[in-house]
Amino acid sequence: MTTIYDVARKANVSAMTVSRVINNTGRISDKTRMKVRHAMEELHYIPNFMARSLVVQETKILSLLITDITNPFFTTLARGAEDAAKQFGYRLMFGNSDEDLDKEKDYVDMVLSTRVDGVLFAPAGDGSLTHLQKLAKHNVPFVIIDRTVPGVECDTVLGDSRTGARLLTEHLISLGHRRIALINGSSQVSTARDRYAGFVEALKQSGLAPDPQLSAETGYKPIEPRELLSRWMALPAKPTAVFAANNFLAIGVIRCLRDMGLSVPEDVSVVCFDDLGLESAINPFLTVAAQPAYTFGSMGMQLLIERIRGEAAPEYRSVVLQPELIVRRSSAPPRS
Amino acid sequence: MTTIYDVARKANVSAMTVSRVINNTGRISDKTRMKVRHAMEELHYIPNFMARSLVVQETKILSLLITDITNPFFTTLARGAEDAAKQFGYRLMFGNSDEDLDKEKDYVDMVLSTRVDGVLFAPAGDGSLTHLQKLAKHNVPFVIIDRTVPGVECDTVLGDSRTGARLLTEHLISLGHRRIALINGSSQVSTARDRYAGFVEALKQSGLAPDPQLSAETGYKPIEPRELLSRWMALPAKPTAVFAANNFLAIGVIRCLRDMGLSVPEDVSVVCFDDLGLESAINPFLTVAAQPAYTFGSMGMQLLIERIRGEAAPEYRSVVLQPELIVRRSSAPPRS
DNA sequence: CTGTTAGCGCTTTCAT
């Protein structure tokens, strides 16, 4: 492994001079700069960033902690985050918590021991509070994306889940639906609570009473909620529409309904939060409240980097991104 | 920042003893181990992995270099890679080359200066040779996934592009298509060459002559090849089917066709390599040669880690994963 | 079983 000293020897200068050439600091005569440059090339020298990190106390590594890169929302978000990180000269690590606080804890410990300069964090739930506090205690800047955590003060990039849920529900009501079922993420997750609130708000505004029987909380992970749907569809007053709180759930719901011999939207309408990626490119089917996923990532990264650089004002900033209702084929008037 | 020395002082032992407790090396009496553990907890001590890296010459960081995390194939591959990395105690960085050799070069330099322990590499093209040689010269182990690079010897995890292309083409021929157009990735990419070969092979086997007019090379990135399709569809002997060499291209093709007032598959059949992620979950439309993306990632990671640990045999290993033909609605017999 | 010394590759600080 060739070091700065090898270069120094070859160029007949001190290590310090080489360091200055690499980092463009201090004054160096053009002649020595050239000498050093040549020596570096001849030796194929590559600076050891980790050694530098140790003394300057910054790694230029950032961490992106999400629930599942496989969810198109997070896929695109990750791309936005990586693009922004790269632009500012940071490397990006990532981890999938799978909505699991234990996994999340492991990642936080990893992140801490890696001494990353900051974390872009999509919390698994309210229980993430501990993890965030730990980051704070160790002076690791972080920005929360997608979900809030009660008790945590920091920069945030959030979607307006309540409005999105309201739009989706109002849309179903305007089509004539009166019995709408909700399959939701864990109530330990802020977006699930907000989506529930928006859902109820829209119902009440139209004089409809939310039916506790038609409200379930399965979590955001991909599942096929067979039993739940059987139960619902066996009800005397069975639902004519299902509001799935995220894309994964919508897919599970649709598959189950079809397995039960029911078609969407003829028998049951289905709408959800978040788009489906490529799906919507050729066979737009699901009516969704789409969120600007890329911006979640790039904007979050920007806030994070400004915070790290100390360019941010002391007050925390909160960016709220609006969802867009996209009406497609999965929602239609109920059978009369 | 609390260090190993702070812990040592608090526990009335030497730094070395603390180090041994952390790494579970050497013999330590239970009593001192306990003393040290307590001191660590009281001080909220977190080992500095980067400092350790400097002396043990390993960072426990791996790098995943792909073309675009947004492509469902790479999304799932990334998940497989991350899961495997985590399982073996590695952190994972990632970067998107966008099929661009210049971008790729920047990432390789980043990776080198970060002193990662290894790289899982999906080359942008044959020109990646230089980058791979650079990694090799600096003794960074790497495993190539998805694409080969002529002149590079290393562990690989590949798909059988030729067979996949053959299956897809044979399928179209068996439906009765005689004029099949190919829209392909750059011929600088091994999979594009292999897919072309499989395509031609299937045609010839059925006594069909590949028509150079019906073969185009646009690259794998998402585009809407409007002009190309106009040209093709204006031909006296216009194609009745299009073979898109990847999912992004298929989407672009379908959108253009529809814009032109043509429907798939009634007017033109479309098939492609790689599946579309969530798309296929609810509205399976595209006939595809699907590849086991998750396995590409997890298997690649496994080979990489074995290589790093020196557990691998000196000969390089090559895993070839078979694609699966999934016939769906986008392909049908040509209009008679 | 535990401690001392030296050094990983680099930069900060102070000299010159």
Next chain:
DNA sequence: ATGAAAGCGCTAACAG
């Protein structure tokens, strides 16, 4: 404009 010394936080190698 350049260099020498010290140290970032940790562990290998040796000593006891």
